[in-house]
Amino acid sequence: MISFEQFELIGDTKVGVLPQQVNQLEMCREIAAAKDLEENDSSFMLVDLDKIIERFELWKRELPMIEPFYAVKCNTDLVLIRILASLGCGFDCASREEIDIVMGTGVSADRLIYANPCKTRSFITHAMERDVRMMTFDNSEELLKIARLHPNAEMILRIAVSDPTATCPLNLKFGADPVLAGPQLLKLASEEGVSVVGISFHVGSGCNDASAYRNALQHAKNLCEIGEGLGFKMDIIDMGGGFPGAEHHNPFEKIAETIRDALDEFFPETEKRLIAEPGRFFAAGPFSLCANIIHATEVPATKITKDQKDCGDHGYMYYINDGVYGSFNCIMFDHAHPVGAPLFDVGRNEKYISTIWGPTCDSLDLVEDKKLMAKMEIGEWLYYPDMGAYTLAAGTTFNGFAKPIPMYVMSEELWGTIKDSSHISF
Structure with missing residues (x-):
């Protein structure tokens, strides 16, 4: 998969330690490209641990007189x-x-x-x-x-x-x-x-x-x-x-x-x-979801818009390997409106009315509707940032679909800071 210069353990979990600051989008691209080489299309969640520390520092800067007690239910x-x-x-x-x-x-x-x-x-x-x-x-x-x-x-x-x-x-x-x-x-x-x-x-x-x-x-x-x-x-x-x-x-x-x-x-x-x-103050931003398009089909635009004025136009329905029974339960339970985008530059500028479905056999498993997006192909990836709040915590494996695998990364500089100052055994 990805070749990090070093790994560290937090509890029993491997963390990839990078020599530079984490760029979530670029790191997701690297991971997805490596998965493509292995013909591995499973969804994954990149967890940027630097961002947790940045949020904590923001809290201490703006509200230094208030002790944060993280709401565990969030994630x-x-x-x-x-x-x-x-x-x-x-x-x-x-x-x-x-x-x-x-x-x-x-x-x-x-x-x-x-x-x-x-x-x-x-x-x-x-x-x-x-x-x-x-x-x-x-x-x-x-x-x-x-x-x-x-x-x-x-x-x-x-x-x-x-x-x-x-x-x-x-x-x-x-x-x-x-x-x-x-x-x-x-x-x-x-x-x-x-x-x-x-x-x-x-x-x-x-x-x-x-x-x-x-x-x-x-x-x-x-x-x-x-x-x-x-x-x-x-x-x-x-x-x-x-x-x-x-x-x-x-x-x-x-x-x-x-x-x-x-x-x-x-x-x-x-x-x-x-x-x-x-809760979400700390948990939302560090988690980025990458889901794979497992199926794509062309449909009349009216099937998506339900508007006869679109008769003659066409759109696309995409099916990804995560949905409202998994990470996107935030749509149902947290009134969230996740907005995804192609993980890679697909080089196709024309946009079509599109619907993005989750993988289950339930028609309620709708992730995004009536979305203008470039035409995508089976096997390509969609990127959803800020997916850490009320997502994994309530996700299920309904219909036999697995939750995304979390992958943890952190910069070498902040890893040293945390390890030296921590009162918690890693």
Whole structure:
């Protein structure tokens, strides 16, 4: 396959170490060209580990006062988790399995928050056994359940403050009303002798309106004052997720500026521990998917457009070896709109109306529709960048089609930096 100057191990996984900075597109071309020589048409996911470090540095530059706790549900890739752990990141876990995945890499329990407001009873007991103490709640039933099963828990009240325009609003499912229910839950915790240590919120995945953070922090301040009046320390403010992971019309820098301004207003010179739960922010950009065209067929354009004015024109339907039951489940579950392009310059300028299908026998397995694209041939490759968020984590092998094989690369310079500074054993 590809001849790297050296390989290193992260856990049990081989990482190709390059003498220069990684160029994802060029590296994907090299890998695909090598696979073509072997007549190997299996899809693959290139994972640029340099980009994880670049995203972490961006976070520390824009929000240095906030500790990132990576949302494991976004992508459970062990190499991604190990890199973030080596950088000192904390982790937001939502289940027993996620707790074990993270702690299996050597991360200590105090770097985890069990941030699922509705937890399975046996999972709560497991968290106690592993000494995971920070956990969220948003209702009285959960509070009483944890009080009985995990008396050492350090509870964080999750409130419902959301950006209604977010890609995935979350306040319909989770979060207590900050004005009505919040104070009542704090009072109940005091009566039951349960330790409450802070407030959390999540404005929604794929936040579009950064002002939602200001509104949430104002409510958090009010509830902290109520909690402190009841004798709680209220040391933690957890700002949840919603931070963009790739190109976004409300860029991360703008959101960070709004958060900094709101913190200056509501928590100036605070000694509270400020944390957040970014997922796609770290996971999206490092992963690039290359899928092979396993079949191509010419069809009347009207079959694609359903418009009789296109009668007489022709288009193409392409079938690739990954789809919505695999990496492209993000289309169904994350409201994503992946946009692919030919991996290589095909030298054909004329574009035709096209549809790209996944490989399964299900007609729901539609990746892109009514797309203008140069004519492609069977065996050629399509390139999809920014495919790390809510893709592999929920992918299946439905209909017997394998998930893409991840291939990890990193520059020699950043490998040395990570290896020398890491507290995690690679």
